[in-house]
Amino acid sequence: MTMAVVQSAAPSRGTTGSAYLIEVEGVRKGFPGVLALDNVSFKLRPGTVHALMGENGAGKSTLMKIIAGVYQRDSGVMKLRGQEVQFSGPLDALQQGVAMIHQELNLMQYMTVAENVWIRREPLTRLGFVDHGELNRRTAKLFEQLKIKIDPTVPVGSLSVANRQMVEIAKAISYNSDVLIMDEPTSALTETEVAHLFEIIHDLKAQGKGIVYITHKMNELFEIADEVSIFRDGKYIGTDLAANLTRDEIIRRMVGREITQMFPKETVPIGDxxxxxxxxxxxxxxxxxxxxLRAGEILGFAGLVGAGRSNVAETLFGVTPASSGTIEVFGKPVSISSPAVAMRQGMAFLTEDRKDTGCFLILDILENMQMAVLTQRYVRAGFVASGEATPACAEMSAALRVKTPNLHERIENLSGGNQQKVLIGRWLLTKPKILILDEPTRGIDVGAKAEIHRLISKLAGEGVAVIMISSELPEVLGMSDRILVMHAGHATGILDRAEADQVKIMELAAR
Structure with a gap:
C-alpha cells in the first residue's frame, strides 16, 4: 500500500546531475577529550534507504548531526546535490532540503501537536497572529495522508513516547526534504506502527528522496535498507549492499569481534x-x-505500547502512587507514596525515557551517577564526601565500560548507549534488592546490549529481584524466568520461561 505524502511549500531545489544527494569525504569532528569522527566518508543516493550501523559512540549520530547542520565539522568536505555546502545551523539545512528525526525527541511538551509540527512556519491572520484554525487543519490533513491518528490540538506532553515519535516523523516529512535522516525512529513503536512507518518510507523512496536510517534492530535493516555503511570507534569501515550482508557479518564489522551469546541468561537459584x-x-x-517477584528472578513485562507496563513500574516506585491495592516488600505491607519511600525499601527504577526523566543533561557523568546515593551514603555533616563518592563512581563507570575521557564530561556529550550505562550505574550504586528496568536496552547497539544482558544475569545470580519491561520480544523471551503480559491496563497472563513463545505472548497482548 502506498500513500500520498503532503507536499509543503518548500522551494524547488532542482538537480545538478550528481549521482548522490549527499557526499561526505575526510570529515573529522572532535569534542573535549574525544575524537568522534576520524576521516570518515559517506554517500547517499536518491531513491534509496541507506542504513548506518555501529556501536554506541561509533560516530553515527555525530556525522548525521553534521549533515543536518547541528554540528560544524572540523575539517573535510560535504556536498549536497554535487555542490559543496556548510550549513550554518539546522534551519539552514532544513531550508536546503535536509531534515533529521533525532533519537532523543525534541518536541516542546507544553505546545500542541500542531504548533510543534509547524513551528516557525505557522499560518498567520491578516493581523499577523497565528491562525490556529488553519494550523490545525493543515496538521489534520498531513496526519490523514500519513494515516496518523493523533489529535492536532492536544499538548505534546500528554502523548505517549510512541505517539511523540510519530509527531516527530510527520514534522520532518512536512518539510518535503530531499534528505531525511532517521535516528532510531522505531525505538518506541509497536510492530504495527513500524509497518506503518515503512509504508511511508517506501513512498518517499518512490519520490526520489534519500533516507539515512540509523538503527540497532537487525530485522529492520534487512527489511528496509538498500545499502549499509558501518562505523567503528569514529572511523568509516565500509559500505555494501544490504543484500550482500548477513547479520553476523554486520555485527563482526561493527564490534571487531564475534558476539556469540546475545541473551546470556543463566540458571540461578530462585529464592523467596x-x-x-x-x-x-x-x-x-x-x-x-x-x-x-522472587529473589534471583527476572520477571519480564510484555505487551503492546500503551498496555500500562510503564505505569505499573512507576506506581511500584511511587512516581504515581496507587489508587488501591496492596504492596508487600519482604513480607511487610508498605505504602509507597514516593520514590524516596521505594528506595528505602531497597528498590531502584531505570526509567524508559533517559532524556526527559533520566539524565540531567547539563550535569557531568559524576553528578548524574551519584545522584541517587548522595543522601544515603556520601553526605557527611551536610556536605558531599567526594573522596568516597568519586572512586565508587569511577569504579562503576569502568565496570560498565562507559566511553568517556573522564567523569567530568557532560552527559549530554555521550552517545545514547553510554548515557544509559551511566543511569544503570546510578541505580546499581544504591545496591538494590529489587531492580525495575523499563526498556533497559532501547537505542543501544548489539555489543552494549550483550553487556547489559550479562549484567542483569549477574545481578539475578547475586539474588537481586528484577522486573524487566521490554518491547522487544526476543529480549523478553531470552532473559526472563517468567513473563507477565499486559493488555489495556490489565494483566492478561503470566507465562513460565519453558512455555513462553512469541505467539502465546501476542495472543495475551491482543486480548
Missing part, C-alpha cells in the same frame, strides 16, 4: 518472594494487577 503485589490499581490507567 521479595515483592508481592495484589490488585494494584491506578484509576483510569490500569486495574487489578497482581504478581509475586
Amino acid at each position: 518472594v521479595v515483592l508481592s503485589v495484589r490488585n494494584l490499581t491506578l484509576d483510569g490507567v490500569f486495574r487489578d494487577v497482581s504478581f509475586d
Whole structure:
C-alpha cells in the first residue's frame, strides 16, 4: 500500500546531475577529550534507504548531526546535490532540503501537536497572529495522508513516547526534504506502527528522496535498507549492499569481534518472594494487577505500547502512587507514596525515557551517577564526601565500560548507549534488592546490549529481584524466568520461561 505524502511549500531545489544527494569525504569532528569522527566518508543516493550501523559512540549520530547542520565539522568536505555546502545551523539545512528525526525527541511538551509540527512556519491572520484554525487543519490533513491518528490540538506532553515519535516523523516529512535522516525512529513503536512507518518510507523512496536510517534492530535493516555503511570507534569501515550482508557479518564489522551469546541468561537459584503485589490499581490507567517477584528472578513485562507496563513500574516506585491495592516488600505491607519511600525499601527504577526523566543533561557523568546515593551514603555533616563518592563512581563507570575521557564530561556529550550505562550505574550504586528496568536496552547497539544482558544475569545470580519491561520480544523471551503480559491496563497472563513463545505472548497482548 502506498500513500500520498503532503507536499509543503518548500522551494524547488532542482538537480545538478550528481549521482548522490549527499557526499561526505575526510570529515573529522572532535569534542573535549574525544575524537568522534576520524576521516570518515559517506554517500547517499536518491531513491534509496541507506542504513548506518555501529556501536554506541561509533560516530553515527555525530556525522548525521553534521549533515543536518547541528554540528560544524572540523575539517573535510560535504556536498549536497554535487555542490559543496556548510550549513550554518539546522534551519539552514532544513531550508536546503535536509531534515533529521533525532533519537532523543525534541518536541516542546507544553505546545500542541500542531504548533510543534509547524513551528516557525505557522499560518498567520491578516493581523499577523497565528491562525490556529488553519494550523490545525493543515496538521489534520498531513496526519490523514500519513494515516496518523493523533489529535492536532492536544499538548505534546500528554502523548505517549510512541505517539511523540510519530509527531516527530510527520514534522520532518512536512518539510518535503530531499534528505531525511532517521535516528532510531522505531525505538518506541509497536510492530504495527513500524509497518506503518515503512509504508511511508517506501513512498518517499518512490519520490526520489534519500533516507539515512540509523538503527540497532537487525530485522529492520534487512527489511528496509538498500545499502549499509558501518562505523567503528569514529572511523568509516565500509559500505555494501544490504543484500550482500548477513547479520553476523554486520555485527563482526561493527564490534571487531564475534558476539556469540546475545541473551546470556543463566540458571540461578530462585529464592523467596521479595515483592508481592495484589490488585494494584491506578484509576483510569490500569486495574487489578497482581504478581509475586522472587529473589534471583527476572520477571519480564510484555505487551503492546500503551498496555500500562510503564505505569505499573512507576506506581511500584511511587512516581504515581496507587489508587488501591496492596504492596508487600519482604513480607511487610508498605505504602509507597514516593520514590524516596521505594528506595528505602531497597528498590531502584531505570526509567524508559533517559532524556526527559533520566539524565540531567547539563550535569557531568559524576553528578548524574551519584545522584541517587548522595543522601544515603556520601553526605557527611551536610556536605558531599567526594573522596568516597568519586572512586565508587569511577569504579562503576569502568565496570560498565562507559566511553568517556573522564567523569567530568557532560552527559549530554555521550552517545545514547553510554548515557544509559551511566543511569544503570546510578541505580546499581544504591545496591538494590529489587531492580525495575523499563526498556533497559532501547537505542543501544548489539555489543552494549550483550553487556547489559550479562549484567542483569549477574545481578539475578547475586539474588537481586528484577522486573524487566521490554518491547522487544526476543529480549523478553531470552532473559526472563517468567513473563507477565499486559493488555489495556490489565494483566492478561503470566507465562513460565519453558512455555513462553512469541505467539502465546501476542495472543495475551491482543486480548
